[in-house]
Amino acid sequence: MLRIGVLGCGRIGRMHAANIAAHPRTKLAAVYDVNRAAADEVAAMLGVSALASADAMFDTSDVDAVLIATATDTHVDYIERAVAAGKPVLCEKPIDLDLKRVDRCAANIRGTKLPIMIGFVRRFDPGHAAVRAAIHSGELGELHQVIITSRDPGMAPAAYIRVSGGIFRDMTIHDFDMARFMLGEEPVEVFATGSRLVDPGLMAETNDWDTVTVVLNTASGKQCIINNSRRAVYGYDQRVEAFGFAGMAISENRRAHEARLYAEGLTDRAQPYLHFFIERYREAFNAEIDDFVDAIESGRQPSVVFEDGRLALVLAEAAMKSVAERRVVRTSEIGGGNV
Template sequence: MLRIAVLGAGRIGRIHSTNVAAHPNAKLIAIADPVAAAVDPLAEALGAEAMNDPIAAIDRDDVDAIVIGTPSDNHADLLLHAVAKGKAVMCEKPIDAGMERSQAVVDDVKAKGGKVMMAFNRRFETSFAAIRKAIEAGEIGEVRQVIISSRDPGLPPEDYVKSSGGIFRDMTIHDLDMARFMLGEEPVEVSATASRIVDEALTAKYDDYDTVMVTLKTASGKQCHINNCREAVYGYDQRVEVFGATGMLQHDNLRPTTVRRWTADITEAQEPLLNFFLQRYAQAYASELDAFITALVEGKPLPTSVEDGLKALALAEAAIESVRTGQTVRL
């Protein structure tokens, strides 16, 4: 039975806490968040202790592992403290908003032999995982192109935009990791463009963007195109296409049902898309946590690492540099 403390009682913290509490091989010991109004009712509902100091939660003798779902700007400090205390860690992306600090974290984790899993939940989504297995099985031959569309249903709250590190580090980074996952090779060229067209005042205030495109190229010539936007009025748009030498794989959006309707007024009408990432990736979050717990309980390697977080962030930083200079960035 793995004893776990979850840091953060916001959107991500709530789903991680719920999944820990429901897991047969884990016990949710504590949830820590400085905001009492967020953590108190959640901890009470899940039978855990509410705490306001994340460091104190890490230091507990009755905690074996930590799940970090706090704002991005304190991931690195909490991760390093947990590793120093000998605790296994599952941490949301990014490691940190900057490459220098992220590299230092990776170096420290390696030096201490820390067990850290970066929470790239989309790798654990059933259909995305099935696509990767099909690629590995050679079903479509050598991969040539990957196309990823990822659009949110609406802008996040300003407090999130303020501390997220920007669209490339908090949103596109998922798709950059997915690109690595599907291509099977590391990109060596990054080209990006970005716009402020959903809410120019908000994104400009924090030197951020709300609509971006990224193109990646590997040393062998494989390509990936990523589309991101903070607002899709029709719902949470999540699609992947992988084109290979002998075929193609696609994964379309999810809906509450697959029912289609025909009437005198409409043709092939369907229910709206699932409208939020917590709905769309509920299964992926649960499978991700299960992979973390199972690896620790069985003494197996963690399925993702801090190096995966560093490589995804390096691609995000290259995309930011490409937007700044208008040039392709070579890695």
């Protein structure tokens, strides 16, 4: 049983802690949060220790690996400390909001053989993975376009929006990773447009957008179109479509069940979409842990590595520059090559 410690006991940290505790191949070793009450609550719920400091998580021999689900500005420090302590890492996205800081981290940990995994969990969704498999098997022929729809059920709290780093670094970054995952080529051009339609006041205050569209182009001409909204009244909207010379593959939304009701005055009434990411990607979060454990036990690198996190942030920076300057931005302007 791999003993994993969880840093961060907010919403996603609590979920990860519970998943690790229930997973057949892992044991929750300990938890830590700067909010001691939150850590104590999770620790009591799952029957583990709440450590008094992050140092204790890295120093103890009772923790084999760490999962980082703390505030984004702590990720780089904790990744570097985990590597120094010889502990494999699964870190939530993004690595950081500052690409230069990410590049310094890459330089500081270069040469390590430890598995360092970034939490782009959507790669592990069964439907999304099946679309990618159809692309790579050749069933769709030459790939022409990928279309990604990602819409939250409602605005995050204002306090979160203010520290999130903006929609491209916080929300669309999952879609940038999905684009790379599906395309099989690096996007070299980015064009983005943003609007303030859901909460114009908050978005203007934070110099952010709540409704965005992004077009990515690869060197060979493959396209990806991403559309995002911070508010979809009908639920959490997550779809991926791949279109090629010989066909199309679609990964649809998920519901609690697939029954449909047909009656006088209505047809095809169905259950609402699963509420948010924890419910929608439940299977994917478990598969992500499987991949992390497999990487550690086999000595291979995980399916989503540090550089994947870095290149998704490059695309986010390019999109921000594109919106600000109203032009196509080449990723080479941002730092698109590997460090």
